[in-house]
Amino acid sequence: MIKDLGWKVGGAQGEGIDSTQDIFALSLFRLGYYVSTYRHFMSLIKGGHTNGKVRITSDISGHHGDDLHILLAFDQETINHNFHELIDGAVLIYDTAIKDAQVPENDNVHICPVPLTEMAKEAGSPIMKNMVSMGVTAAIIGLTPDDFRSVVVDKFGGKGDEIVESNIAAIQKGYDFAKENFKASLELPARPEVKSERLYISGNDAVSLGAIAGGCRLLAQYPITPATEVMYQIIKQFPKFGGTVVQAEDEIAAVMMAIGANYTGVRSMTATSGPGFSLMMEALGLAGISETPLVIIDVQRAGPSTGLPTKTEQSDVYTMMYGSHGEIPRIVLTPRNVEECFFFTLEAFNLAEKYQCPVIVATDLYMGMNKQTVESIDFDKFNINRGKMISDEQLAELEKGAFKRFDVTAEDGISFRSIPGQKNGRFVAMGNESDEVGVEMEEPELRVKQMEKRAKKLAKFNDLAGATYVGAENAELLLVDFGSMTGPQREVYEALAAEGVSVGHLSIARLLPFPTEEIKGYIHNAKKVLVTEMNSHGQLKNQLKQFVGGDHNKYESCLKYSGDPFLVNEIYAKAKDLADSLKKEVTL
Amino acid sequence: MATLVDFRAEKPNWCPGCGDFTVLAALQKAAVNIGLEPENMVTVSGIGCSGKISQYMGSFGFHSLHGRSLPVATAVKLANRDLTVVAAGGDGDGYGIGMGHFIHAMRRNIDITYLVMDNHIYGLTTGQTSPTSDKGSKTKTAPDGAVEEPVHPLQMALMAGCGFVAQGYSGNLKQLTELIEKGIQHRGFSLINIYSPCVTFNKVNTYDFYKSNLVNIDEDASYDKTDRFAAIRKLEEHEENVTGVLYHNPNKQAYDEVLRGYPEQAIAKNDLKITRDEWEKLAVQFK
Ligand SMILES: Cc1ncc(C[n+]2csc(CCOP(=O)(O)OP(=O)(O)O)c2C)c(N)n1
Ligand code: SF4
Numbered sequence: 001m002i003k004d005l006g007w008k009v010g011g012a013q014g015e016g017i018d019s020t021q022d023i024f025a026l027s028l029f030r031l032g033y034y035v036s037t038y039r040h041f042m043s044l045i046k047g048g049h050t051n052g053k054v055r056i057t058s059d060i061s062g063h064h065g066d067d068l069h070i071l072l073a074f075d076q077e078t079i080n081h082n083f084h085e086l087i088d089g090a091v092l093i094y095d096t097a098i099k100d101a102q103v104p105e106n107d108n109v110h111i112c113p114v115p116l117t118e119m120a121k122e123a124g125s126p127i128m129k130n131m132v133s134m135g136v137t138a139a140i141i142g143l144t145p146d147d148f149r150s151v152v153v154d155k156f157g158g159k160g161d162e163i164v165e166s167n168i169a170a171i172q173k174g175y176d177f178a179k180e181n182f183k184a185s186l187e188l189p190a191r192p193e194v195k196s197e198r199l200y201i202s203g204n205d206a207v208s209l210g211a212i213a214g215g216c217r218l219l220a221q222y223p224i225t226p227a228t229e230v231m232y233q234i235i236k237q238f239p240k241f242g243g244t245v246v247q248a249e250d251e252i253a254a255v256m257m258a259i260g261a262n263y264t265g266v267r268s269m270t271a272t273s274g275p276g277f278s279l280m281m282e283a284l285g286l287a288g289i290s291e292t293p294l295v296i297i298d299v300q301r302a303g304p305s306t307g308l309p310t311k312t313e314q315s316d317v318y319t320m321m322y323g324s325h326g327e328i329p330r331i332v333l334t335p336r337n338v339e340e341c342f343f344f345t346l347e348a349f350n351l352a353e354k355y356q357c358p359v360i361v362a363t364d365l366y367m368g369m370n371k372q373t374v375e376s377i378d379f380d381k382f383n384i385n386r387g388k389m390i391s392d393e394q395l396a397e398l399e400k401g402a403f404k405r406f407d408v409t410a411e412d413g414i415s416f417r418s419i420p421g422q423k424n425g426r427f428v429a430m431g432n433e434s435d436e437v438g439v440e441m442e443e444p445e446l447r448v449k450q451m452e453k454r455a456k457k458l459a460k461f462n463d464l465a466g467a468t469y470v471g472a473e474n475a476e477l478l479l480v481d482f483g484s485m486t487g488p489q490r491e492v493y494e495a496l497a498a499e500g501v502s503v504g505h506l507s508i509a510r511l512l513p514f515p516t517e518e519i520k521g522y523i524h525n526a527k528k529v530l531v532t533e534m535n536s537h538g539q540l541k542n543q544l545k546q547f548v549g550g551d552h553n554k555y556e557s558c559l560k561y562s563g564d565p566f567l568v569n570e571i572y573a574k575a576k577d578l579a580d581s582l583k584k585e586v587t588l
Numbered sequence: 589m590a591t592l593v594d595f596r597a598e599k600p601n602w603c604p605g606c607g608d609f610t611v612l613a614a615l616q617k618a619a620v621n622i623g624l625e626p627e628n629m630v631t632v633s634g635i636g637c638s639g640k641i642s643q644y645m646g647s648f649g650f651h652s653l654h655g656r657s658l659p660v661a662t663a664v665k666l667a668n669r670d671l672t673v674v675a676a677g678g679d680g681d682g683y684g685i686g687m688g689h690f691i692h693a694m695r696r697n698i699d700i701t702y703l704v705m706d707n708h709i710y711g712l713t714t715g716q717t718s719p720t721s722d723k724g725s726k727t728k729t730a731p732d733g734a735v736e737e738p739v740h741p742l743q744m745a746l747m748a749g750c751g752f753v754a755q756g757y758s759g760n761l762k763q764l765t766e767l768i769e770k771g772i773q774h775r776g777f778s779l780i781n782i783y784s785p786c787v788t789f790n791k792v793n794t795y796d797f798y799k800s801n802l803v804n805i806d807e808d809a810s811y812d813k814t815d816r817f818a819a820i821r822k823l824e825e826h827e828e829n830v831t832g833v834l835y836h837n838p839n840k841q842a843y844d845e846v847l848r849g850y851p852e853q854a855i856a857k858n859d860l861k862i863t864r865d866e867w868e869k870l871a872v873q874f875k
Pocket of ligand 2: 601602603605606607608637638707711712785786787788789
């Protein structure tokens, strides 16, 4: 497994834990390290425990790591909740302002009490205790106060040089204190070179940028954790791109607005999470039957109902694939890392217009709200393809009223689309079944033709790879996952492969059209198929059984639905057991 | 210049005598009188007998979901401010399932015209109580008479800050046409509630009933259309049986004039590509 260093800060919600985490992670990112972060927070505004973890590695990673090397505690609760995660040789740094601090006994952990608040006061303000603790951390992991300077300048430069200098002074104080008082030292992983094309970005921000690069110019959204950040980012950027954001009155309005704008020729989307997505079901069918492009981002969280609003899950698989009454063509993309959050969203707009149907991009809270290093986002790969839009010239050649918006003779099922403003392009987009020109009808033969037309659209879909495979040819043990689970699962795969297990890793990038042809060989060859997902029904596993089939007994699940993300070790343990049982089968 | 023929599409299949015929005719006439071209107009409707109007109107159309015409119409207008956008539907559609959107569309003051064909009943689902059904009126779902108070859409619109509030009647094509013209010309949200009798299911709110009860306020030269409270009093006084422009405030800014980032040029006419330079500026906040 990747050599790493895990650092975590904890305190009361509202105490600046997020920004402390961000300053640390961004500083290490700028030094060239790869960082993956995780924010633990509750559905409260003030009070309650919160913490933020940063994992530092010398290579790209999609997981915040199991191991904890440094715990920085601003309150007693942080110690109570997180101390047990510290591994041998790890360090606990805590603020001596915590009255009668209780630290569990563990001779293998260095305990570093530091007067964080007191030193921060000396430096100018108690809120600078996070800066003092940066200094302490720097001393322990072999960095210097100067390594934090650029981030401090960027964050506080706007408030004047004095503020910047007092923050730097606070870091220095912590650094000097630690050098003087503690012998503890931890090694950072090998430092990679700094590359300017890397980004330190969350899935939500990547989705937002992907939307902008993909030509989205109208966002209609209703606030919901963990999707709200998409709106924050886009609202900040849109004035520069001639786009606008509507905070809709509810999710039904949001999705209907996205449909209305797409109908009018503007690329538009909405972003939401489970409860909001549930409200959009009727509209999903409308987009399908009226053949209106639509992009929906579902940043999944733990359900059912409002469930665990601040916790992660991948339990909207059924809703995304089957939700809404009746039958429509739809595309469901499941980006597996932050870079894919960008490109899949960008591509979603091309697909929605090409196929004139809804496209759902499924992320989750874990990937959506946490920042990671992304290797690069290549501008040369940006492309815009608007599909079959009829031109004014083509329309001019038609007889008045002859434009067949829902022409069933199109071999690929995709007919030309006009938009309001185009002379001679008049049609009515309808939720009711209609004939080729768009007039409501109930004739059985015509109905069947329209159903078949729509079904044809995705029958030959091959625009994006549906899955990625790495591993041994004819691997006996096949690890399968989708979305954010691909990151940790890749580490499990690497560990098992290094042990000589006949193992493969198949990560699914698209739920619909289900990539059956691409994956069935791997599945049919494997003796055991372990599907790791964050839900309790094994929703992805059930799709594999349905679409790929074979011996149902070979499918196994590795599930987690506590709200906390998987640890790599939890998946590894399950996979290792399976690998061992296969070995036994062979020797028997 | 477009003529009436250009605004005709499918032949309506409403029941003979249905009030909605007049609404369609008035909308078509208004469009011609204003000088609209069919391709630059979009009629968005919900579901119901009334909702079928988008198919019969020869403009671009969107026959959406029950109660959801307003968010679609809002987005059409935002996407292309050069279009004339009319939303239309029934009282069940607009004041029942769509009530939330109704209030919010007025709050936003989006520049669209909303025609509600108010027949005090659910027509398409064959005669159930609607939000505007009179208290005590007997319907299939209220065999002993409705026990709820009806909603008061015009008063609600006045309280919600709607800048153009009017009421028409299917028995008066001329006035209704004028109201729709004025509504379309009003820059901002305009509500026109239209008493449009359902001859099949509503035996109370009939043409005869309206003939003997309606007061035409447009004929009252002393009425001050800019006084919101006068409008409320007028409605109270006549149990809402008033036609004409009840309130008009042309000075409110429309949504697209105040919305953050809204460009001068219609969004639909924007280029979608971003430049390398723009991309680099976006990316730099993550470095
Ligand atoms: C979500 C949903 N619920 C219920 C219906 C059934 N429905 C169709 S039209 C209608 C009522 C129509 O009444 P109104 O809006 O007053 O229009 P009218 O037919 O009277 O013109 C109902 C309940 C539906 N289409 N969609
Ligand atoms: S049922 Fe009533 S509202 Fe519907 S078409 Fe017939 S008369 Fe008109």
